[in-house]
Amino acid sequence: MREKRVLLLVGSPKSKRSTSLSLGEQVAKNLTESQGCVIESMQVLKTIRENPDELIQAWNRADAILLAYPVYVDSLPAHVIQTLMTCHENRDDTKTRDFGVMVNCGFPEPLHNRHSIQICREFARVSGLNWRGALSVGGGGTISGKPLAEMGKMASFLVEKSKNFAERFFNTEQEGSTETIEVQLAPTRLYMILGNRNWVQHAKKLGTHKRLKDKPYCKSH
């Protein structure tokens, strides 16, 4: 049987390493090792701007699409929505494809990702893709683009869940195989305390900590 060709789309706008890339790489590695998949990877923002045709061709030759993205304002970032629209409008619908997502947010609770996952699921329905579920991560700030394998104990639970997500991806027989796997990387209160402290420390390094609460647009309010 021919190996499955998987297109990994990384939806973070960051040009360097991102949490979306870390999650995408981990799941892609698992798919290659356990199921012999061939992975083609693309950074969405760069490709949709510079070479949308390349993206459409990769979409149409793929057996499955994995989308890794950060949640922006409760939904997908604008350029990711644009990408999904472009691929939907130019899809070759003579072939069935699988579609799953890996999503992370800067809030500690993965519940903030749920609405964007529903949008992705609706996209899959409208575009005739087989929905294969989501890996949903809360507290993406703790990863900050580090490869998960290098994070040791802190990410071991997530590494395990990534493996589960990859193993069930093509297994349509498995019960619950399209349900979302949610992972919270740190306790809520701890994440809030450390997160709030980090913003101040970062601003201190920049010499802007006394201006953090500025209201530059303040007129009527």
Place this chain on the structure above:
Amino acid sequence: MKALILDGTIDNDKENETLKEAWVEGLEEQGYQVNWVILKQEEIQSCIGCFNCWTKTPGLCIYDDKGSDLAEEIINSQLVIGVSPVIFGGYSPEMKKMLDRIIPLLMPFFVKKKGEVHHSPRYDGYPPVWMVGISKKKKDEGEHLFEALAKRNELNWHNLFEGHIWRPETENARDFVDRSMKFLEARR
């Protein structure tokens, strides 16, 4: 009183024009000074998630473009109306690009709100937002998601943020606007 209308439509069809006329008329009758901005005609950079607006230049995006001008106009308006087609249950890329650029209006700090973690407000007040989803189909899952998305946005916006579907085939634009204004008045 200022009302800002963010037009995130994609097509130049007759329904959009009818809706525009109805909103401008309805708002002006209520004493609003209306600014209608067609987002697809503006140069607005995508948010790149750098968070400089929270640390390096607090409250200001590093892009000095129309996106920043509109963020300033949003916070100094008394009402914001968004207009967008329903795209897979969410907003159009044009509308979402603008919404992604409003994070300088919030603070980086985490607070608990309704049992969930959210960002604290930067300003003392935020204008109510009325997001109109234009749907030319029968009611489907996408419309339900659109309205629910606005409800999620409300938690981060610290004021009313409502999504409502307008079906040009079944409701006159002016009737929709009047219905919306009544709802906004009741929630004021």
